[in-house]
Each structure stands twice: as C-alpha cells, then as structure tokens.
Amino acid sequence: MLLNLPDILGTQDLQTARQLLRDAPWTDGRDSAGSQARQVKNNVQLPYDCEAARAISAMVTRGLERSALFLTAALPKKIFTPRINRYSGASNHYGNHVDGAIRILPDGQRVRTDVSCTVFLSNPEDYEGGELTIADTYGEQHVKLPAGHAVLYPGTSLHQVQPVTRGERLACFFWVESLVRSDEQRRLLFEMDMALMQLRQAQGESAATTALTGSYHNLLRMWADT
Missing domain, CATH: 1.20.5 (Single alpha-helices involved in coiled-coils or other helix-helix interfaces)
Known part of the structure; x- marks a missing residue:
C-alpha cells in the first residue's frame, strides 16, 4: 500500500528544520548502506546523533504521533530512528534498491522494515528531479510531495530517488516494524x-x-x- 500523509510537519517545524540544516555536518550516505545499496547510493546524510538530526527526528516523531492516518495505516510496533538526507550537486541520486530487511537501532534493538517512509523537507519548486520512484503492482509511482508531507510504502518495494538536477532535496526517512507484518x-x-x-x-x-x-x-x- 502506497499512501500520502499530509502535514506531518507544520510551517514552524519546517522553518526550524531548515535553520538546523544550514550548518549541518553532512557525511557520505554510503556509510549506512548495505553492500548492494552502496553500489547505487550517491547522497549525503546526517549522523544520527548530531544536534540537527536529533531535533528533526523528534519533530517528525511528534508529527507521526499526531497523525491518525499514519497510526491506522502503519500500525507501528517499532520505529527506526528517523534519519536526514540531502540530494544535490554531485551527490544527487539513489539507484534502484530494496531496503535491508532488518535495521539496528543505536541501543542494539532490531527493527524489521515492514513499512518505509519519507518525509519531504524541501518544497517541489526548490529542486528539479528527485522524485521517489516506487515500483508496485500497478507500475512505477513517482512521488514528489510538498514540504512537511510524507509517503508510506511497503519496505519490500523496489525504489529509487531520481537525479536532482537543480537545487537540493532534503528529506527525512525511516522504517516501521508493524504490528501486522503482511x-x-x-x-x-x-x-x-x-x-x-x-x-x-x-x-x-x-x-x-x-x-x-x-x-x-x-x-x-x-x-x-x-
């Protein structure tokens, strides 16, 4: 099931997030990728424990807790700590891949990636390209939502982020282990x-x-x- 979630982050949250990201310590996104994903991943992301990542992760988590649509669609049991990434310049795409089945939280807990989620932090007019392309039973779906909105989709999906050819695409991503695996x-x-x-x-x-x-x-x- 692919589902759009409106207004996970509000205007004030987005303004705060963008201020935090101005001087953020970006690192190579491949550092957190598995062996197959490393071959096609070309972006940057924040260390999970930096100030900006912790603050934005907390805002996103609060937004999810307020979203009845998220709760009824994902039926969350565990949520992997939200991470932040950026696509721009030479680090501007992520080729076709399927997310790893199990992710490990900083405290050692394991999270089964039943549901994937992306929360958009940039408005569509701020960049060209950068569509999240998800393959499902109805063909490829191309997702590019307003800032603050999110998309849920099965963790089993083959997906990619198309090259960003202008501007920068900022987003928050995470996985959900659902109470219902199927x-x-x-x-x-x-x-x-x-x-x-x-x-x-x-x-x-x-x-x-x-x-x-x-x-x-x-x-x-x-x-x-x-």
Missing part, C-alpha cells in the same frame, strides 16, 4: 477502518458499526504480533 493484511485493516469512519460520519453509531468494529479488532487480534 502488507496485504495491513491494507485490508486500513480499508476497513476508513470505511467504518465514513459509515459513522454518514449514519452515526449503530449496531452494524459496532459489529464491524468488533470484526476489525478480531482480525487485528488474529494478525498482530505484539
């Missing part, structure tokens, strides 16, 4: 939850919505890995 099952639960919300808005609470809510939670109980 993308198909998460999609069914998400669609059911969205349909229930629409029913309640149109008809209010009823015996039917109560029964369907029970079915939703029974499916979640059946499929969840806690």
Whole structure:
C-alpha cells in the first residue's frame, strides 16, 4: 500500500528544520548502506546523533504521533530512528534498491522494515528531479510531495530517488516494524477502518458499526504480533 500523509510537519517545524540544516555536518550516505545499496547510493546524510538530526527526528516523531492516518495505516510496533538526507550537486541520486530487511537501532534493538517512509523537507519548486520512484503492482509511482508531507510504502518495494538536477532535496526517512507484518493484511485493516469512519460520519453509531468494529479488532487480534 502506497499512501500520502499530509502535514506531518507544520510551517514552524519546517522553518526550524531548515535553520538546523544550514550548518549541518553532512557525511557520505554510503556509510549506512548495505553492500548492494552502496553500489547505487550517491547522497549525503546526517549522523544520527548530531544536534540537527536529533531535533528533526523528534519533530517528525511528534508529527507521526499526531497523525491518525499514519497510526491506522502503519500500525507501528517499532520505529527506526528517523534519519536526514540531502540530494544535490554531485551527490544527487539513489539507484534502484530494496531496503535491508532488518535495521539496528543505536541501543542494539532490531527493527524489521515492514513499512518505509519519507518525509519531504524541501518544497517541489526548490529542486528539479528527485522524485521517489516506487515500483508496485500497478507500475512505477513517482512521488514528489510538498514540504512537511510524507509517503508510506511497503519496505519490500523496489525504489529509487531520481537525479536532482537543480537545487537540493532534503528529506527525512525511516522504517516501521508493524504490528501486522503482511502488507496485504495491513491494507485490508486500513480499508476497513476508513470505511467504518465514513459509515459513522454518514449514519452515526449503530449496531452494524459496532459489529464491524468488533470484526476489525478480531482480525487485528488474529494478525498482530505484539
């Protein structure tokens, strides 16, 4: 399931993030890549423990906690610490790759990468190129969202960042280990939850919505890995 999440970061958050990034200590993005990804990765990113990375990561995490759409779509169990990257100049693209299945947090915890997420920090007019291209069952999807918006997509997806030919593309990226490992099952639960919300808005609470809510939670109980 590929899903756009609006307004994970607000205007003030974005202004603060850009100020923090002005003098940020960028390093070679290949340092955190696996052996296959290193061959096609050409960007820079922040060390996870620098001041700018910690502050922006905290803002993104707070934004995710406020987003009902993120919570119902991702059903997060663990979230890999958000990282920050930049595409510009000679370090301007990331070729086709699939993210590693397991990531290790600084404290040693392992996170299974069920869901990938990118939060855009630059506005589309600030750079040319830089589309996140995701291959799915309906063909390639090209994603380039307003600053503060995010995209969720399965961690199993083949994807790339197209070359940035003007300006700079700043973004935050991370992975989610979901309570529900299967993308198909998460999609069914998400669609059911969205349909229930629409029913309640149109008809209010009823015996039917109560029964369907029970079915939703029974499916979640059946499929969840806690």
